[in-house]
Amino acid sequence: MQKTSAEIGGMGHPIKRKEDGRFIQGKGNYVDDVNLPGMVYGHMVRSPYAHARLKSINTEAAKKLPGVLAIITGEDLAKANLAWMPTLSYDKQMVLATGKVLFQAQEVAFVVAEDRYTAADAAELVEVEYEELPVLVDPHKAMDADAPLLREDRTEKNNKIFHWEVGDKAATDKAFKEAAVVSKVYALSPRCHPAPLETCGCVADFNKATEKLTVWLTSQAPHAHRTVFALVGGIPEQNIRVISPDIGGGFGNKVPVYPGYVCAVVASLTLGVPVKWIETRSENLQSTGFARDYHMTAEVAADKDGKVKAMRVKTLADHGAFNAAAQPTKFPAGLFSICTGSYEFPQAFCEVDGVYTNKAPGGIAYRCSFRVTEAAYLIERVMDVLADDLKMDPVELRQKNFIPAAKFPYQSPLGWTYDSGDYHAAMKLALDTVGYDALLKEQAEKRKKGELMGIGISSFTEIVGAGPAHSFDILGIKMFDSAEIRVHPTGKAICRMGTKSQGQGHETTYAQIVAQELGIPAKDVQVEEGDTDTAPYGLGTYASRSTPTSGAATAMAARKIREKAKKIAAFLLEASEEDLEWEPGKFSVKGAPGKSKTIQEIAFAAYTNIPPGLEAGLEAVNYYDPPNLTFPFGTYIAVVDIDKGTGEIKVRRFVAVDDCGNIINPMIVEGQIHGGLTEGFAIAFMQEITYDESGNVQGGTFMDYLVPTAVETPHWETGKTTTPSPHHPFGAKGVGESPNVGSPAAFVNAVVDALSHLGVKHIDMPITPWKVWNILKEKGLTG
Ligand code: CDP
Numbered sequence: 001m002q003k004t005s006a007e008i009g010g011m012g013h014p015i016k017r018k019e020d021g022r023f024i025q026g027k028g029n030y031v032d033d034v035n036l037p038g039m040v041y042g043h044m045v046r047s048p049y050a051h052a053r054l055k056s057i058n059t060e061a062a063k064k065l066p067g068v069l070a071i072i073t074g075e076d077l078a079k080a081n082l083a084w085m086p087t088l089s090y091d092k093q094m095v096l097a098t099g100k101v102l103f104q105a106q107e108v109a110f111v112v113a114e115d116r117y118t119a120a121d122a123a124e125l126v127e128v129e130y131e132e133l134p135v136l137v138d139p140h141k142a143m144d145a146d147a148p149l150l151r152e153d154r155t156e157k158n159n160k161i162f163h164w165e166v167g168d169k170a171a172t173d174k175a176f177k178e179a180a181v182v183s184k185v186y187a188l189s190p191r192c193h194p195a196p197l198e199t200c201g202c203v204a205d206f207n208k209a210t211e212k213l214t215v216w217l218t219s220q221a222p223h224a225h226r227t228v229f230a231l232v233g234g235i236p237e238q239n240i241r242v243i244s245p246d247i248g249g250g251f252g253n254k255v256p257v258y259p260g261y262v263c264a265v266v267a268s269l270t271l272g273v274p275v276k277w278i279e280t281r282s283e284n285l286q287s288t289g290f291a292r293d294y295h296m297t298a299e300v301a302a303d304k305d306g307k308v309k310a311m312r313v314k315t316l317a318d319h320g321a322f323n324a325a326a327q328p329t330k331f332p333a334g335l336f337s338i339c340t341g342s343y344e345f346p347q348a349f350c351e352v353d354g355v356y357t358n359k360a361p362g363g364i365a366y367r368c369s370f371r372v373t374e375a376a377y378l379i380e381r382v383m384d385v386l387a388d389d390l391k392m393d394p395v396e397l398r399q400k401n402f403i404p405a406a407k408f409p410y411q412s413p414l415g416w417t418y419d420s421g422d423y424h425a426a427m428k429l430a431l432d433t434v435g436y437d438a439l440l441k442e443q444a445e446k447r448k449k450g451e452l453m454g455i456g457i458s459s460f461t462e463i464v465g466a467g468p469a470h471s472f473d474i475l476g477i478k479m480f481d482s483a484e485i486r487v488h489p490t491g492k493a494i495c496r497m498g499t500k501s502q503g504q505g506h507e508t509t510y511a512q513i514v515a516q517e518l519g520i521p522a523k524d525v526q527v528e529e530g531d532t533d534t535a536p537y538g539l540g541t542y543a544s545r546s547t548p549t550s551g552a553a554t555a556m557a558a559r560k561i562r563e564k565a566k567k568i569a570a571f572l573l574e575a576s577e578e579d580l581e582w583e584p585g586k587f588s589v590k591g592a593p594g595k596s597k598t599i600q601e602i603a604f605a606a607y608t609n610i611p612p613g614l615e616a617g618l619e620a621v622n623y624y625d626p627p628n629l630t631f632p633f634g635t636y637i638a639v640v641d642i643d644k645g646t647g648e649i650k651v652r653r654f655v656a657v658d659d660c661g662n663i664i665n666p667m668i669v670e671g672q673i674h675g676g677l678t679e680g681f682a683i684a685f686m687q688e689i690t691y692d693e694s695g696n697v698q699g700g701t702f703m704d705y706l707v708p709t710a711v712e713t714p715h716w717e718t719g720k721t722t723t724p725s726p727h728h729p730f731g732a733k734g735v736g737e738s739p740n741v742g743s744p745a746a747f748v749n750a751v752v753d754a755l756s757h758l759g760v761k762h763i764d765m766p767i768t769p770w771k772v773w774n775i776l777k778e779k780g781l782t783g
Contacts, residue, residue, distance in 0.1 A: 001516070001662065001730065004584045009523065010516030011730065014667035018523075019507045028246040032278050034203045034216045040069055042264050042277040043119035045109035045126045046287070047101035050137075050358040050695020051148065052130035054100055057109060062125035067118035069271060071126065072110040072263060074098035084153075085232050085262055088224075088255070088474055089332070091161070091323035092153070093361065095259045100133065102150055102321035103360045104697050105286040110263035112275060135358045135695040139295060139318035142355035150321060150356045161323050161354035162332040167414050172349035175310035179301030183386040188764045189374040190688040191293040191318070191359070193285055193699075194366045194679075195707055196502070198248025200288055201278035202261045204268040212239045213268070217261060219244040219530075220254040220500055221326075221540025224474065226532045228257050233265060244530035250502035251679075252364040253289035255326045255542050286700040289325075290359070290689060291366030293318035294374040298339070298382040306390050306397045310347040313339055313378065317354040317363065324361035326542070327370060328472045328479065334370025335463050337414040341379035342423045342461045342633060343401040348413040358695045367679055367740040369464045369543035376460040380745030381762065384457075388756055394749070395436065398459050399427060409726075416463060418631040419733075422659070425721045427459055430635035430657040433719055439639060447757060450781075452642035456750025460742035462632040464734035465548025469625045474539065480625045481549030482536035483557045485514060487618040489607040491600030492524040498538010499550040500530045504736055505668040506546060510554050512664050516730070517558030518565075519585025519599050536621055544632075544734030547664070548725075553624035555729040560620035564606075568618075569597045571611035630725045630733035634658040636742050638750040644781055647773025649685065649751060651714035656743070660735035661724040669735050670718055676739025677716050682708045683740075684747035688766050 004010030022028055059071040074096035077083040084092045097108045109126050113119035134148040141147050142159040150159055176182060203216040213235055219225050222242040230237035247254065264277040279288065295316040301309045317333060319325075327334055333352035340348050354363075365371070383401075387394040402423040403410045410418040439455055446453045469478035482498040495510055511525035529535060538550060562582065569587035570577045573595055580587045588596035597605075606618040639653040656673055663669050686706040689699040699705040724731025744765060751767050752760055758779050763771060776782045 002584055004516055004519065008515050008519055008521050008584055010512055010584060011662065011664050012666065013512065014665060015508060015512065015522060017505045017508045017668065018511065019505065030198055030246050030248055031201045031203060031216050031218050034245070036203065036205060036274040039203065039274040039276055040112055040114055040271065041116040041119045042267055042275050043111050043116070043123045044107050044260060044283065045111065045123045045128065047097065047104060047106045047108050049101060049130050049132055050104045051133040051135045052101050053133060054097055055129035055131055058127040059109065061127065062111060062122040065118060065122045065125060067114040068111065068122045069114065070112040070267060072096065072266060077266065082262065082266060085257065087322060087324040088257070088326035089323045090329070093322035093324050095262045103358050104695050105283065105360060107259040110267065112267045112271065135693065137357060137359070137691045137693060137695055139316050139355050139357050142357055150358065159356040161319055161356060163351065163353050164332045165349070165351035166337045167349035168347060169349045172310045172312055172347045175347045176299065176301045176312060179309050180304040181302045181389060182299055183382060183389045184297065184299045185382045185385045185762050186297050187378055187381050187762060189292040189294040189296065189377055190765055191362060192291050192366065192683055192687045193689055193705065194251030194253040194289060194291060195285065195705065196249030196251055196253050199279035199281060199284040200254060200258055200260065202264050203274055203276045204264040205274035206268040206272065208272045212241065213265065214241045214243065215265065216243045216245060218247055218254045220250040220502060220542050222500055222530050222532050223498060223537045224477065224539055225257060227477065229265065232262065242532045244500050247500065247502035250542065251367045252291060252542055254502065255364060256289060256324050258288055282701050285705055286697050287360045289364045290320065290362030291364050292374060293362050296374065296378045298378045300382050300386050302386055306386070306392050306400050308343055308345055308401050311340055311345050313350040315352045317352055318357050318359065319354050319363045320357055320359040320361045322361040323354065323363065325363035326474050328466055328474060330471055331370060334365065336371040336375045338372050338416060338461065338463045339375035339379050340412050340414055341376060342403060342459050344403045345413055350414055359691060365543050367676060367737045369462065369466065369737060372463055373741045376741045377745045380458040380460060381748060384749045384752065385761055388761065394457050395427070395431065398457065399424065417628060418461065419628055419725050419727055420723045421461065421631060421633050422721060422723045423459060423633060426633060426635045426657045426659055429719050429721060430637050430655050433717065434637045434639065434653060434655040452644060452754045454640045454750040454752070454754025456638040456746045456748065456753055458636045458742050458746035458749065460634060460745070462738050462741055463629050464544035464632060464737065465626055465630045466543055466545050467629055468627060477539065479539050480623050481538040481545065481553055482621065482623045483550055483553035484536045484621040485554070485557045485561060485619060487520070487561060487603045489604050491520060491603040493520050494526045494528060495554060496528045496535040497550040497554065498536055499541040499546040501541060504546065504672065505665065509664045509668060510551070513551060513554045514558055516584065517555050518562060536623070544736040547732050547734050548626055548630045548728060549624055551732060552626060552729045553622040556624055557620040557622040560622065561618055564618060565599060565602045567614060568602045568605050568611055572597050572602070572605055627727045630661065630728060632658065632660045632733040632735055632738050634738055634742055636746040638746040640750040640754055642751070642754050642772060644776055647769035647776060649767065649769065649772060651681070651747070653717065654714050655717045655719065656739060657719040657721060658735065658738055659721045659723050660738065661728065661733040662722065662731040664732060672736045673718050673739045674716050676737060677743050678708055678713050680740045680743030681713060681747065682706065684744045684765050684767060686766050
């Protein structure tokens with residue numbers, strides 16, 4: 001790839017983020033900043049019970065409160081056949097409860113009032129009579145014969161959502177029978193929440209005169225949401241405009257369609273005025289977009305030298321009351337079958353059972369490519385258990401089993417074709433950076449003195465960029481993505497895509513791709529996303545798919561433009577196209593470097609001096625169907641010290657070596673890694689949403705659900721290797737979620753390593769000081 005000048009700012013330049021100017025001045029434009037004339041406000045009445053029959057709803061007192069305009073119940077929606085809506089996983093979900101409620105904080109009625117406070121006050125006055133039903137919280141009990149039946153709406157009279165399996169069971173079982181060593185771990189990936197800075201919300205504006213519905217939405221996938229609104233609401237799709245303005249973090253939380261959106265639309269259709277609905281923080285934490293809740297058992301068969309022979313995985317997936325997260329149709333357990341990770345397993349078998357419980361719908365891909373985080377955690381944990389069983393160094397075990405660089409593209413036993421990788425190189429850089437040998441010595445000395453120090457390794461492989469249309473779709477819509485570039489007569493450009501940034505810096509990096517491909521300075525390229533009336537159709541941003549899909553589409557569209565630009569240049573230079581050579585920003589006649597035309601001159605000619613036979617203008621669109629996913633990887637090493645008196649864990653060092661192929665903007669990538677590591681740190685040590693036996697959600701406020709601040713967050717040391725993707729137009733792989741995928745195992749492995757000489761094999765996340773202190777107490781070490 002030709003390096004562009006700093007002035008052009010193409011690939012590899014750490015240019016500052018264009019969008020930050022408005023963000024740091026407080027001039028971002030979020031959904032709650034949208035204020036329209038005559039706008040009114042909606043507020044949800046929510047169930048205090050996790051499972052209860054709805055006996056009656058009395059709205060009389062609420063309606064009498066001055067300022068209240070309407071109260072919508074499930075029965076009202078049922079009249080319009082809108083009480084239930086389809087989910088993005090071929091299930092259905094109640095918009096507003098009818099018959100019964102299935103989780104605490106479920107949506108029961110929608111109050112609309114002239115202002116937000118009146119709506120909230122009136123919601124308190126809605127009298128709902130419930131009759132409590134037995135509650136199912138433990139997913140392990142969901143399939144018991146005496147388990148309460150949750151989803152009475154289904155023909156299947158049980159709580160099972162799906163059973164999914166992949167791999168060769170017979171060959172895997174045989175390998176286990178013949179194995180010298182079998183190691184096993186039961187690991188929980190606890191229910192957690194992305195807790196984005198901005199909660200979910202919308203402003204729905206139905207214009208009765210034009211019959212056009214405009215919805216400002218906290219949406220990671222505006223086009224997909226437009227199509228769902230059209231299908232559910234029966235509104236012609238051309239009359240729906242979804243605008244996703246600035247988004248304050250998504251992390252998967254803003255992919256599903258939530259009842260609040262539908263109610264705001266219904267209210268606007270009914271009242272003929274714009275309706276705003278914005279979740280409170282607690283509503284966000286209690287009812288929308290939970291992640292993980294995977295109860296996983298992994299076994300690894302190996303010979304006595306540590307060469308792995310087979311992997312067997314059995315997992316229970318708790319999806320809550322509705323299977324509402326977006327999953328590619330063919331993959332009910334997402335991309336969990338990447339669970340053989342970075343290792344050359346001859347055989348593997350993986351099965352997942354999805355069940356309903358009385359919890360808010362879960363299963364979203366929290367900074368994660370559809371369950372890859374759970375998979376990476378599991379394999380990196382069980383490899384450490386195997387190393388411990390074999391009394392082998394976990395680094396040596398990993399190195400012995402890495403898929404060698406020469407074996408890529410590599411076919412995994414669970415069906416994936418890894419595009420490229422060099423795991424030994426990433427591991428070596430991480431070991432050298434952290435000073436592994438010296439750390440091992442230090443640890444041995446500390447152990448002699450009774451001090452607790454641990455080193456945790458994670459050599460993860462990711463799978464991002466969903467996905468090839470032949471196997472990836474959501475509700476039948478293929479998972480391609482798009483870019484449209486228009487070059488203006490003065491050589492500046494606008495670029496629109498089907499993805500939608502939520503803080504990842506797309507306005508900068510897509511401009512850099514155009515700069516690289518066309519030589520138009522990145523500062524001259526305006527990037528716009530999120531308006532379905534203007535952007536080409538796409539499936540949105542989640543699962544680190546933007547660079548592999550829309551990033552690729554941007555390069556392909558730019559290349560189409562360059563082809564046309566070449567024709568125009570040949571005309572202007574009175575040369576044949578074959579005689580022209582390209583360097584970023586201009587075409588020159590070979591051997592006559594003075595004879596050249598810049599992209600700006602060519603753009604002007606495209607509108608003012610058009611070659612005969614060519615269409616005017618300089619623009620192109622590309623819908624990119626990736627031939628494969630991309631497989632970023634890395635090695636992370638955490639070093640922890642544990643205080644015996646309090647159980648407190650200090651992450652002394654954390655080295656993160658990532659490989660996401662060719663990098664567009666190293667500064668943005670580093671920022672992505674810092675953010676993802678911080679989230680991984682929080683998941684490993686601080687965050688969990690649990691439920692008591694009555695289904696009351698614990699952790700539904702920031703008092704209980706902890707978000708790390710700069711005080712707790714460790715210092716991150718980052719490094720990189722570069723193994724380009726062979727099939728991506730500019731060799732890039734996605735990166736946004738890698739740090740969140742790879743880091744939890746490094747943290748947990750470090751803590752377990754610090755305690756392994758005491759016989760500790762595994763501790764479930766979040767590893768709180770209290771948990772560690774109890775272990776130390778049991779071992780008689782607290783003093
Ligand atoms: O889909 P999402 O934007 O969340 O994830 P991504 O494709 O991994 O990109 C995250 C950010 O990192 C974007 O601004 C990308 O353009 C940037 N990136 C990069 O500069 N180089 C890469 N090889 C991958 C991503």
